[in-house]
Amino acid sequence: MLSAFLSKRFRHAKHKTGIVSLLSKASTLGVMLGVTVLIIALSVINGFEQQLEERLLSVVPHVSYQSPYDPINDWHEKVETLKEHPHIIAATPEINLTAMVQFKGKLKATQLKGVVPRLHQTVSGVGNYVQGKGVAQLELNEIIIGKKIAKSLGVNVGDKVTVLVANQHSEQPLAAPKRITLQLVGVINMGGPIDESLALTHLETLQNTLGLDKGQVTGLRAKVDNIFNAHDIAMSAGQTLSDLVYVSSWFRTQGSLYQDIQMVRTIVFLVVFLIIAVASFNIVSSMVMEVKDKQADIAILKTMGAKDSTIFATFALQGITYAVIGAFIGTVVGVLLAINLPNLFNALFAEAGSNPLAGVYFVEFLPSKLIWSDIFITLAVTLLLAVSASVYPAWQATKTDPAQVLGNT
Structure with missing residues (x-):
């Protein structure tokens, strides 16, 4: 109690030189800004990371099997085979093509998927971002395209577009592409690259166009229960298929993005x-000067019977207090800014008219998620450093010789 009282008195007392007070405030400010x-x-x-898991990975395939040559036959049986795997939640057939969407003379390349509407929603969350007719209600000769594709072509819901599909089964290598006229019934407004690359149509529409039987597809897609173990699950489940397929997981398409996020986390920390x-450790310099400034007071305390432990605790508490004040203010400011960061970002760049995240990342807003364990770790590390930085100045204070100090005053 005495050490705490003395520490408070010393902290609020006037210093002989202003540099001591300046260094103390600078140390507190540095800790606050760092936290x-x-x-x-x-x-x-x-x-x-949260948006990657909940947004992007809800749309891109967790696991996919694509036929390199001949189509996959009897997809109903293959889907049931995949669903029997203990780590696969759902599975569905797909036809994946690179196609061109045409409207009034304008062309736009797209990744065209032929899907079974009732099954696709079990493996993909893209339906949550569709404006207009949902994926589950998609019918023959209808199409859903990304918002940026629609904007580029100047097409609106209800218009009819022409889709150009490569004639892969023609004997002529330069055969003219097949044309399909489809009605636009929905727009994907997810925000990010998906909006400028993805288009969905009914599976039977592409089967009829490519001349495939109703049981034939070019790929299978599965949703797994553990996305971070998707590659192993993909290889394990793929062994149950009798067809020659190319096995892939989201690690191949988006794994580098996830690794970049983890690397940035480590570097930033x-x-x-x-x-x-x-x-x-600026506390060291400020506390050394504090001890120098308070030598006379330390000498008087020693002549009055104060123990070295009391002197040590007094100045150690003083250094720790500077860090605690900075860490507390920094935590409050950091938490408030982190909570309101998405709104501040939107307000800032809404007025500026340019979004630096547009077309760069998989989201066009600045996400923020507070994890309290990160805050506790930050505070614990800060206090540990403050204690370490306060030990040497406090130890130096106990070495003050009352006779020498008071004899020179």
Whole structure:
């Protein structure tokens, strides 16, 4: 109790020189800024990871099997075979093509998927982002395209578009593409690259166009119960198929993005951790000057019978207090900014008229997700550094010689 009282008195007392007070405030400010930046940075990275899992990976295939040559026969049986795997939640057939969508002389390349409407919604969440007729209600000779494709072509829901599909089964290598006239019934408005690349139509529409039987498809798609184990599940389930297929998982198409997020998390934590470390160890210089400034007071306390442990605790508490104040303010500011960051980002770039995330990442907004364990770790590391930085100045204070100090005053 005495050490805490003395620490508070010393902290609020006037200093002989203003540089001591300036260094103390600078140390507190450095810790505050470091904690604030770390909380915001980790929240943004957590937000991107959450959006990757809940948004992008709900749309892209977890696991897919594509036939390199001949189509897959009897897809009903193959789907049931995949669903028997203990880690596969749902499965569906697909026909995947690269096609051109044409409207009034304008062309746009797209990844065209032929899907079974009632099954596709069990493996993909793209239906949550469709404006207009949903995927589950898709009928023959209808199409759903990405918003950016529709904008590029100037087409609206209800218009009819022409889809050009390569004539893969023709004996002529340069045969003219097959043309399909489809009615646009929905637009995918997800935000990100999906809006400018994806188009969905009924499976039977593409089967009829390509001359395939009703039981033939070019690929199978599955949804797994553990997305981070998708590759192993894909290989395991693929062995149950009798067809020659190319096995793929989201790790091949989006794995680098996930690894980039994890790498950025590590780099950001290390860099900002070093910033906090520098700010915390600025406490050393400020506390050394504090001890120098308070030598006379220390000498008087020693002559009055104060123990070295009391002197040590007094100045250690003072250094820790500077860090605690900075960490507390930094946490409050960081949490408030992290919670409101998406709204602040939208407000800022809505006025500027340019979004730096547009067309770059899989989302066009700045996501943020607070994880309290990150905050606790940040505070624990900050306090540990503050304690370490306060030990040497506090130890130096106990070495003050009352006779020498008071004899020179």
